[in-house]
Amino acid sequence: MAYYKNLREWLAALEAKGLLVRVAKRINKDTEMHPLVRLQFRGLRERERKGWLFENVTDVSSRTYDMPVALAVMAPSRAVYALGMGVDAPDQIAAKWAAAQTHPIPPRVIDDSSAPCQEMVYEGRALEQAGGAGMLPVPISTPGFDSGPFLSSGHWVTKDVETGEHNFGTYRGQIKSPTRIGLFAFAYQDVSKHWNKARAVGKPLEAAIVIGCTPNLSYCSTARLPGSEYPFAGGIAGEPVELVRCKTVDLLVPAQSEIVIEGIIPTDEVEPEGCFGEFTGYMAQRALDKFMNVTCITRKRDAIFQAFLSQFPPSESSVLRGVGLEGLLYKMLTVDHKMKGILEVVLLDTSGSHGICVVKVDRSACGDPMAPLRVITSMARAIPKILIAVDGDIDARDADAVLWAMSYRVQPQRDSEMRDINIPTGLDFSLAPPSARPEVETAKASAILIDATCKWEYPPTSLPRKEFMERAQGLWRELGLPELQLKNPWFGYNLGSWSEEDQADAERAIRGEHYATGEIRASQRVKLPKNESE
Structure with a gap:
């Protein structure tokens, strides 16, 4: 099947699967839109989250807009992300990412x-008469704290x-005037590298902001890929991304985009940017950064504005960031480093898909479970600061299961290492207080590596065997009780340290023959020596 041609084909696919909420009621983009969609990330299970399309949009000044707003449509859940990757289930995403990276397809330029x-x-x-960036229904993401509308x-x-070489990266953009948009980016990110190179030769940096494209492009823009993102997006789609040259800057952008904002980023001056709610769960502070002067806006006649829901985790951006980086790390370990026994790489949603990385391993195949963790900490940037290796029986996406493994499969002095790393993110306020943001680039950061795998055979898990739990599910349904969302492990299983005698006792118990076991144990009594005080 051909890949989605544009954003509206993607929205149609979501709607066909019951994964899109259409809102016809008039909604205020500045005070109501993000809070409404935020509720699903705070109050629903992941599999119940959907994308949203707001068809009647206004703002705090009662202005109306001629375009709807699509919010949280790219990755409200891993199931939606899988659909955007063209695979049947989330457990196939990592392999698809690896294939896209090893088999990229170059883009194709079309006539404008x-x-x-x-x-x-x-x-x-x-541009002036249309109101510049003011013509676009840019929402306020964190009403009550954000300093204005931001392109998320x-x-x-x-x-x-x-x-x-082109970069296609997602960065926040503060709407400062009809023709000026702020840009926040760290020094290690590609747009900053391009800006520094342009500054070195005394030139401004040309830029274009693409809004509303197909999922493959959004996924690549947030995945920290090496080189240009366009060929990898083609690898996901199985066909070239069609590009067109901008009207006022010498850049190539996806031809099927809903909206493109063109402009120039000065390299001889910066200005304060922020504040903005960030993926760490805290407000990013105001700081000096770049800005773009808008030279042109192009759009489809019936354009749809599209925004990500970011800020406090879990969020759409934590899924976008996490799944993309998981695919990158999985490929790095299994393909680039040819490591065996790597079953899964997970960035926990609750850490903003950034702070905590869990690597599920087959200990018998990988040898040293610490080895993949050390490789990950060798990355140049954006390193998780807590890395945990777990066995194949642990659900690496369930923080409760990971904490259980850490509780009883770890001795800290034996099974943990501390390593110095590059700063994982300048938005981590454990590095330095908010008032010291300029100093954060020189702050010392560290990571802890934890081997939470079984070092030897363990007894079975203390849950009823699978057949009894399956029978219990049938009884549960017969009783008309609420639908279950079972977490692994939900039945007991053997981890090696369980004798035939132990199993025989258990079998007698479920046949009602436990007195026989009592007799056997009575025959095995051991006399204790007399107490010397007697």
């Missing part, structure tokens, strides 16, 4: 006369002035 993203063009006087799903396109 046929580019849907340029059906309407606003530049010069027309803005895919910034820039290119290396030395090589011409």
Whole structure:
């Protein structure tokens, strides 16, 4: 089956599977929209989360807009992410990511006369009359704390002035005026590298912000891939990404995009940016950073504005960031380093899919469970600071299961290591207080590596055997009790340290013959020596 052609085909696919909520009621983008969708991330199970399409949008000034807003449509859950990757289930995502990285497909440039993203063009006087960025229904993500509307799903396109290689990365963009948009990016991110190279030769940096594209592009923009993202997006789709040249800057953008904002980023001045709610669960502080002067906005005639729901985890961005980076790490361990016994790499949602990494291993195949953790800490940037290896019987996505493994399969002095690492993120306030943000780049960061695997055979888990739990499920349904969401482990299983005698006792018990076991134990009594005080 051909990949989704554009955002609206993707929305149709979600709706066909019951994964899209259409809201016809008038909704305020500044005070109601994000809080409404936030509720599903605070109050529903992951599998119940959906994408949202707001068809009647207003703002705090009662202004209405000629375009709907799609929110949390790319990754409200891993099941939706799997659909966007073109696979049947979440457990197939990592393999699809590895295939896309090892078999990229270069993009194809088309003639601008046929580019849907340029059906309407606003530049010069027309841009001013249309209100510039004000024509777009950009929501406020964290009402009551954010300093204004921010582009949360803005895919910034820039290119290396030395090589011409394009970057397609997601960075937040603060709407500061009709023709000025703030940009927040760390020094190690590609857009900052491009900015520094342009600054070194005394030139401003051309940029374009793509809004509303197909899932493969959004997934690649958040995955920290090496080189240009376009070929990897083609690898996911199984076909080239169609690109078109911008109207006022020399950049190539996806032709099927809903909206493209073109502009110039000065390299001789910066200005305060923020505050904005971030993926760590805290507000990012105001700091000096880059900004873009808008030169042109192009769009489809019936454009749909699209935004990510980020901020406090779990969120759409924690799924986007986590699944993409999981695929990158899995490929790095299994393909690049050819490590055996790597079953799964997981970034826990509750850590913003950033702070805690769990690697599920087959200990017999991988040898040293610490080895993959050490490889991950060798990454240049964006390193999780808590890394845990677990056995194959542990649900690596369930923090409760991981904590259980850490509680009874770990001796800290034997099974943990501390390693110095590059700063995982400048948004981590455990590094330095908010007032010391400029100093964070020189702060010392560390990671803890924990081997939470069984070092030898263990007794069975203390749960009823599978057949009894399956029978209990039938009884549960007969009694009309609430639907279950079972967590692993939900039945007992043997971990090696269980004798034939132990099993015989258990079998007699379920036949009602436990007195026979009592007689056997009576025959095995051991006389104790007399108490010396007697």
